[in-house]
Structure formats: structure tokens, C-alpha cells
Amino acid sequence: MEDAVAAARAGVPRLDLRRIRKVYPTVIANDGIDLAVAPGEIHAVLGENGAGKSTLMKIIYGVTQRTGGEMYWEGEPVEPENPAHARSLGIGMVFQHFALFETLTVAENVALALPGHPGLRELARRIETMSARYGLPVDPRRLVHALSVGERQRVEIIRCLLQHPKLLIMDEPTSVLTPQAVAKLFETLRRIAAEGCSILYISHKLDEIQELCHAATVLRAGRVTGTFTPSRETPQSMARMMIGKDLPAYERGAALAGGEPRLRLLGLSQASDDPFGTNLEDLRLSVCAGEVVGIAGVSGNGQRELLRMISGERMIEDAAQVEICGIPAGRLAPGRRRRLGMCFVPEERLGRGAVPQMSLIENALLTAARTMRLVRRGLIDFAAARRFAAACVARFGVKASGPGVAAQSLSGGNLQKFIMGREIMQEPKLLVVAQPTWGVDVGAAAFIRQSIIDLRSRGCAVVVISEELDELFEVCDRIAVIAAGRLSPAKPASSTDVEEIGVWMSGMWPDAAAGAAEMRNAA
């Protein structure tokens, strides 16, 4: 700690990046980025997806090498060759998609990242000490696959802290946490920073940055578009720096009253066929024409299983437990369910939402062949399919050179726009969407949300499963919460708030007491 203080006194930044450049064969990910972080400073790096944040962090952590520019560590020029080298300098990183090994225990996972050869028993003691000191409870003997997402993140953080880092990189750490867990994480981060460790905090959530960070650097399209002190800005002014324009406001009419139920879950219970999956227990929900119902929850609480049972990917034993447009559909195949008027956007875009190697035209055919009459007398009407795909690309602003390109050549956000467009343009009676704007930039996300609201105003019933609470509050008329395979009652969005839904996300809604005892801590 003393040398950190000395460095701070001398005014030498812990990390100083000058004109960092990273060129990939097809894109320039970083184009002359300057960034300086002082000891003990929590520095935000914000920007939309694809702005170059993750690439920059990978360069600092030695996962990838820069094409140009200079990097100074406590005043000395450095060249991190690989993560081990970066760690030996005192740089730790908590990844957005955790770099943990699921089949190993917590202690084994930590042991893999530590230099030297600490014995597992000795290590377990150190993990316990560290978790007590920073309020990060986790049992070193448990297997990682059995941990909740929040617990996995704690493992990652402890793994970094055990190496006494001088700089901790956090890549969108809150995207998987409940609001309460976010508050706890912030306390921990403040304590770490107060001890002299610098933190690079990557996020696109403006309120968090304002609450936590001392300084911020904004990236757009690989360049720095601004540096500022978050406490002196408003969310609007930060958004403008991030996307270059003001955020659009949503237009929504009142929900249509008295629509007939389009999707009903009548006590849906099913054991998961995945040993690490979640068993669903007595799910009850009714979604009517003309309303959007949101299902909130931290991922891994049964969303995947529920989606598969609604889509028809997984049959359920009792057909009556899922009813689509008034017809018991539990034992109908996905195609039959679509014929009843349901459209569906799965969580995984490649592999479930689209066939990676096929063109957008062929991918459009896969779900819209019947509804958009793209097949005549058993033969594909390629002209019509091309028109439909092109219309979808144009209307949803998909950045693709044309409808003939392979789905896998699109970036995640663009493919998401295409898949959302493909389903929305079929004008379904019931639309079930998982993570509608996952990885989509702020402007396009607003368009997708508005499209969902418009669709519902035209009389469609919509179910949105999302981890983003802000998003749910923007589009939904009612919100339910899924936790540990159980579903809360759906509450009108106007009569609840983020705090209440956050509490529910850890499984504690009224009447949930029955199963609460064995419910695992979702935080």
C-alpha cells in the first residue's frame, strides 16, 4: 500500500494509456484511445456495445495485444504479453462472462489463478478470511456449477483480491445482479478503492456510474468522445455523449382492457432434464390480448426451462398446463404452436433464433414461411422471401449488406434486430420474447421496445422475459418475477417499483413463504 500512496503523492497515474490502437482484419476496434487512472480511483469506461470497451480491457489485461500506442504502469512503459504477466504487474480482471470452471470447486478455481502452489486447505482459509473482510460470502468447497450467478461473481472478485491487485477491471459486473446485490457490490468496490486499489468500471448503465465512479471516459466507435466527472452530469447529458443524440421517449397508450387470454400457464410443473437446470414448480400466469407481461429474474432461475416449455422445444407431460389461444398446447410441437398464432424469440440468437450458416432470407423462411405465405404449393417463393427479409432489414435498421448474407456474419445486436423484426412483422396473436434488446445499442433498443408496445396496442399479447428491470418497466403493463423455478403473481407495473421487484427477485414475494426455506439465495 505504501508505494501506492507514494505514487499518488507524486501524481503518477497508476495506469496511463496513450493513443492505444487495435486493428482487426475488418474493423478498427480502438482508434487512438487516451485513458489515465489514478491510485484509488474508480474510473468508468462507458459506451455502447461495439464501442471498443472490451477490446481495450483485453489489451490492458494482456488477453490480446495492441497494434499501436503506449501503455504506462505506475510511470513505466509496459507491454502485457499475457494475462499472467498482467497479473504479476498487479492487474486483476472480473469478466462479464465469468472465466470459471464449472466442474471444479471454488477453491480449485481460485487455485488455478494463483501463482505459487497454495494447498487447497490453506487456500480455503484464505478465501474465507477474504470473503469475511469484504462481505462476499461464498463456500470454498462448493462446485461452481451449483452457485448462483451472484455467487460466481463473488468467486471471481475474491480470486482477483487474493492477488492483491493495484488495478481491478470490472466488465459490466451488474448485468446479472439484482438491485440489492448491486448495492452490496458497490459497498465492496468502495472499500477496495479506499484501500488504494484503482478500479476500471465498464458499464453502459448511467445511474450506476453516477452513483459509484469518480471519473468517466466515454467511448464511441473506438474513439474517446468525452471525459467527465459523473457527479457533475445528468443521465441525459451522459447519454448524449454516449450515443451522440438524445434518448427517444416512449409513446404508449393504455392497455386494452378485456382482451381474451392468449397464453395461460395452469400450474406448470416440470423437472428439468438438465442436471444443473432448474425445476419449475406450479407456475401460474395469464396473458391477455393487448397487454405486455414481463417476467423479471436473475438468469438461471428457470427462464430457460420456461421458455422451452412455452415454445414447444420441450414437451410437458400434462398438455393442459400450457394453453395457447385457448387450446391446451403442452404436447404440441413448436410448429403447431406457431400455427396457433404464437411467435417466439429465444435467448440464444445463433443456433436457436437463427441458423448461423444460412442467409437472412433462408432464416426468414424458417419461421415466417406459412404466416407470410412464402411457400406456394410446396415450393419456396424466393422472390417473396427476399422481399420479406429485405423489408425486415430496412424496417429494423439491420446493418447488413443485404438479405443474402449469412446470419453468422452479423454482429449480435444486428442479428437480434433481424430476429425481433422477423417475428414482429408476422403480426402474431401471442409473442414470447427473451431478452429483446440483449446486446442491442441504445437507439435500436428504444425502437425495438416501441415496436413491442405498438404490437400490443394492435391487440397482441406479449410476454417479455428479461433481466433488465428498466426495460421491463418501460414496456410492460404487468410484471411477474421468476425465482428458483417459481413464479410470483403479476403486478401492474404502475403500482410497483424497482425496489419491490428486486426483493421479489430473491424469491421473497408475499405468499412465497411456503417454499422460501429451501429456496437458494438468488442474490
Next chain:
Amino acid sequence: MTFAMDASLVTPIVSASIVAGTPLVIAALGELVTEKSGVLNLGVEGMMAIGAVTGFVAAQHSGSTIIGVLAAMVAGAASALAFAILVLDLTANQVASGLALAIFGVGLAAFAGKPYESVVLPPVRALPIPLLADIPLLGPALFDQQWLVYFSWALCAGVAWFLYRSRAGLVLRAVGESPASAHAVGYRVIRIRYFATMFGGAMAGIAGAFLSLFYTPMWSEGLVAGRGWIALALVVFGTWRPLRVLVGAYLFGGVLIAQLFVQGSGLPLEIPPQLLSSLPYIATVAVLVIISRNPNTIRLNSPVSLGQPYRPDA
């Protein structure tokens, strides 16, 4: 079984079963380590053939079995190295490259072994372990064996200890589960996979030498006779657990020997011999599937990245 099992038959049957299972144990344990690192090497059959012929030639010229075994080990590791360069550095398809190695190895061994066809070496003498070999019935069956049999037991214990007790084994399992994470944590995924692949090749080579120097001390084309493929299957059906692989290999050897006894006993059985010959395969797969059917065991033990090429991005 319709014929009475004579007690005097127990010792030779158990003993022969162990001998028949030993090359499978050695080859399968090597492949297990390779696969645990995430590399699928389907070329075991070819590496065994190369090991068998190299071991035989070396032993014949040097007059030393040990030199034969060492030469087989080096030859097996060298063929695995060629495979590793293809799939690890050049990220060739592992399945296609492995099949190519299997076919190439068998062909090369047949070609190189042509001059040694029907040459016979003196058999390797059994090495009874004092005291243990005097236990009635099972003593001579288990502890009056050739030394490579004892080596296979040590190998099983060693592999189990390495994978689940040592740090290097932990790293190996981590690489096999998620090479990207292992790289991010700072391990040299490619190098670790090289070592694991070459270890697998070395063991396949020794297994081949067991066939040509210990089992039938002679060289003939087609000596390996599909044992490499059985070893591959044992790894999968034994859910990548060393002890289960050992059990599976002996089960295979046991049924193989038992059905030979039945066929040779001249009993008036109505069962077609083809069906009897297929029994070891069916029985081994059936038993291993039953003991390994728990999906949790499979998920916890199978290397997630098996067969997927990995290159750290530059």
C-alpha cells in the same frame, strides 16, 4: 452357462482375462488423459500398430524387451506429435485427422513389419510377486503376471492421482473444460494439450508393444485387431474415470476369454459362434452404460471442450 465351472479353471480364466485387458487399460488411460485436455485423438488404433511394430523391431535387434517397450513409447509419442501439430497448431479437424492417423498407422505398421512377418521372439517371463502370488486361486491369477501388467495398475493409480490430486492435473482438467477461461487465467492451453496428446500417444505405443512382445511375442499384420477402437469406447463409456476404464477393460478381457473357453469346450451349444464373438463388445458397453448412466456424473466428468479446436486470439 450349462457346464460346471471347474475351480481349476478360475485361475487361468482370470489370469488370461487380465492379460487380454491390459493393452486396453494402457491405451485407454493414455487416451483418457488426452481427452481430459480437450483433444479427441481417434488415432489410437494407428498409434498402437506403430508402437507394436517399432517395439517388436527394436526388441528383436537389441534382444531387450525393455528397449522394445521404450522404443514403442517413443514411436507412439512421435505419431501423436504429428497429430498434435495438425490439430493444435494448424487447427485441423480432430475427427478427420484422428481417423487419418488410425488408417495411416495401421498401414505403415503393416508395411514396415513386412520383413518381420512370422518372426517369433522368446516370451517374456512372468514375474511372481512373493507372498501375494501364493494366495490360493486368485494369487497366481493376479500376482504371477508379466511386468507390464503391474505397470498398467500403477498407471491407473498414477493417472487417477494426477488428475484429481495434483495441481498439474487440475490445470489439465481446467484446460479441457474451458480453454478460453484457462487462457484468460494465464495457462498455455496449446502447450498443455501437446503434452497430454503425446502422453496418450506414448501409452498407445506401450499398449502396442504389449501385444507384440508380451501377449503374442510375434509380429503379424492386423495384430492390434480393433483394440484401439475398443480403448476409445472404454474412455467414453467409462465417463473419463480411470477406475471405471480399468473395470471396463477387464470386463472386456473377461468376456472375451470366457467365450473362447465356451467355444473351445466343444459343448453342444446352439449359439452361433459369431454371436459369442460379439459378446465382449456388447457386455462391456452394456455394463459401462449402466454404471455410468447418471447424467450428473457424465456432465461432471466429460471434458466440455472435447474435439473443439482452440486458438487463443492474438
